[in-house]
Amino acid sequence: MLARVSRLGLHALRRATAPGQNSLASRRHEAEAVTSHVNHLGKTFFCSNTNATSSDRSSESEAKISVTFVDKDGEEKLVKVPIGMSMLEAAHENDIELEGACEGSLACSTCHVIVTDVDYYNKLEDPVDEENDMLDLAFGLTETSRLGCQVIASPELDGMRLALPSATRNFAVDGYVAKSH
């Protein structure tokens, strides 16, 4: 499901930049236009900016899961994340320092998170090619790395822990050694 919606979002992205279908993009800031177009078609899955309407989410927000973010200094923060919300969005709503340079349009790797428990990692749908392309370039990649914008809160992820990669701290996930770029 996630993979499907991700692809839908990508499709939307391509459409947003395709000729003849670009009247929306042309009328607004290119960046905002692409993001809002994706938001529109991909529902909340790509949202990281604030222009998603809260009404989109209100029906989904009744159920929430608990997610713990571990920041660069090792500080932990437990947050409640509504079902359907991306971890990038959840981080931003809770003042967690997770970058989102491309605002969830799968064009950067700055919202890289590390799922600290392999069991939770295995519950996620496999990343699509486009996410893997970005993970290739992620700083401090591990075997349980994902992009925060692609990890969507769902009931089975309740209790998940996500660590932000750090330049000064190494993660030992299954003995994987982070590569430098």
Add this chain to the structure above:
Amino acid sequence: MGRVRPLHHAARRLLLLFPRPRAFSSSAAAAATPSREPLHVCVVGSGPAGFYTADKMLKGHEGAQVDIIDRLPTPFGLVRSGVAPDHPETKIVVNQFSRVAANDRCQFYGNVTLGRDVSLSELRKTYDVVVLAYGAESDRSLGIPGEDMRGIHSAREFVWWYNGHPDMCNLAPDLQSTDSAVVLGQGNVALDVARILLRCTSELAATDIADYALDALRGSTIRKVYLVGRRGPVQAACTAKELREILGLKNVHVFIKEADLVTLPADEEEIRNSRIKRRVYELLSKAAIAHKGKNNNGQKELHFVFFRRPTRFLPSEDGVTVGAVQLEKTCLKDDGVAGKQVAVGTGEFEDLKCGLVLKSIGYKSLPVEGLPFDKYRGIVPNLKGRVLSSESENATVEPGLYVVGWLKRGPTGIVATNLHCAEETVAIILEDDKKGLFMGPSDSKKQGRRGLLEILEQKNIRFVPFDGWEKIDSKEKVAGELKNKPREKLTTWNELLMAAN
């Protein structure tokens, strides 16, 4: 700041000098914090490295007052003039950079050139901290005969041209006298320029590509693009995203020689050790199979040429324009250092006919007066961002001087690489601040922003503040709207400076 009546020249100048009085009052507030004087920081260069540095600096130090200078009237460096026009999603990061620029403790001074309008020693006298983030604005050269021939450009020049960089708007590459272009290099920039040459212009028309470039591409007769690499598909320097994109271009037939895909044990070792190499190699292998035996009915052609290095350029009949590139076949040899494979010539040569050559073999940083510079590596000698007096072992630290981005680590990596690069440099600055390195005797207090404004005024430099850029930005967007483009870039210095006023 709307003006209702014409201002006298002097008043206009004053307006330009003090574009956002609010910023000044708030900086006074920062100065009034009981702890200490503001930390005066100047970042030179407003690309990703510069803006991420400003961002981390503002977040990491409550008293930091950050001024960003840039030689162009426009901010964002290569996000504006490097990122390909058909990659709008990569440019979304400017939203974040604009929020940094809107911070009360941050100011942008465009149209201010380090080394011309203000010297490095002046900046160091004026600011507690100077962070150089001005990147790499020149090119490596091949150093082979014929490199100056007409029809040979660096990829950087070509990229700046189609992206409307005011220094390259007059490049006028000839796209109408040949059907073949050779791109030397197989990194992402090489793939970008090849893609722009091959992509349907109807698709490019909906991007922010410069209008003159779109016109030139519409009239282009180039049907074949050769991407030439010294090494093999395992060593190609591109990333999977860019490769996947060019392999999937509409109406383009991809040629990859199957023999080139044969791997040796050393290649397999490289693939095992690098996720990105494995994925790039897989994409190339799949594309070779997918396009095999297919008819390329009139499609444009993209040829991957592996294991070839350029040895000289040969002129066409007119004697001055490039007509072919002489290539030497190579094979891979272990260089003895960490198992890296290097290309060595085999003494076997062939000519590849073409009328346009784009050299995509790497950017090069340039030094400014008074800056230690490692000419061999093309970077400023540094330790985690602290500038060192030389590259020798007994080098000393240059107090208050730091470096970030391409000038620090060489011209590689993506936008996000600069995030971590900036984090490292800023961590070092904050460490030095904690050590009290910026607490000089009270009679030597740095003037910061006030000092910079004095220098600019003395030299009569008309800088472009961030709201000047916002005027350019909105003008470009309005012009783009008429053409169904996200923006129509202003591409000359004159237009840019006029729009900023």
